[in-house]
C-alpha cells in the first residue's frame with residue numbers, strides 16, 4: 001500500500017531493501033517560543049543554544065538512532081520556524097510525515113491550547129496512521145509551571161498520543177522522546 005508516508009527502507013545504501021533501516025519524516029508543531037528549535041538542536045547536536053535557529057525551507061536536520069533490536073531510524077526533522085501561521089502551507093508540511101511532535105511550554109497554558117489546535121489540524125490533514133507525540137517542554141521551569149503533568153497525560157491519552165515532558169535546557173528526556181517515537185513506528189509498512 002502506498003500512502004506516501006516516508007517510512008521505508010533506506011535507499012541510500014545501494015537501494016538494498018533493508019527494513020531494519022527506517023527513515024521517517026518528522027514534523028514539529030507548536031507555538032513560537034515553546035522550544036522546538038532548541039529540542040532539535042539538543043537532539044541533533046547535543047547543545048542548548050537559544051540563539052541558533054534551525055533553518056527552514058526545503059532543508060531539514062537529520063539524526064539517526066539505533067534501537068536495541070539493531071533497527072536504525074533516521075529522523076528527517078522539519079521545523080516550521082513560524083511558517084505554521086500560513087495555513088496554506090500546512091498540507092505541504094504534513095505530507096509524508098510519519099511522525100508529528102506537538103510541543104507546548106509547561107509554563108504557558110496558551111501554548112497548551114495551541115498544541116490542542118495543532119493536534120486537531122493533524123487529525124484533519126495528517127496521515128491516518130501518523131505517530132503523534134505531545135511534548136511539555138521547559139520542564140526545568142517547574143516553579144513557573146502552569147500546565148500540570150496530569151493535563152498533558154489526559155489530553156494525550158484521549159487523542160492516542162505518546163506524552164512526555166522534556167527540557168531542552170537540561171537535556172532531560174530529549175533522547176527518550178525520540179527513542180519512544182522510534183519504538184512506536186509501524187514496521188510493517190516498510191516496503
Ligand code: GDP
Nearest residue numbers: 031032033034035036037038050138167168169
Ligand atoms: P521555537 O520558537 O519553538 O523554536 O522556540 P526556541 O527553540 O527558539 O526557544 C524559545 C526560547 O525558549 C529560547 O530562547 C530558549 O532559551 C527557551 N527554551 C527552549 N527550551 C527550553 C527549556 O527546555 N527550558 C528553558 N528554561 N528554556 C527553554
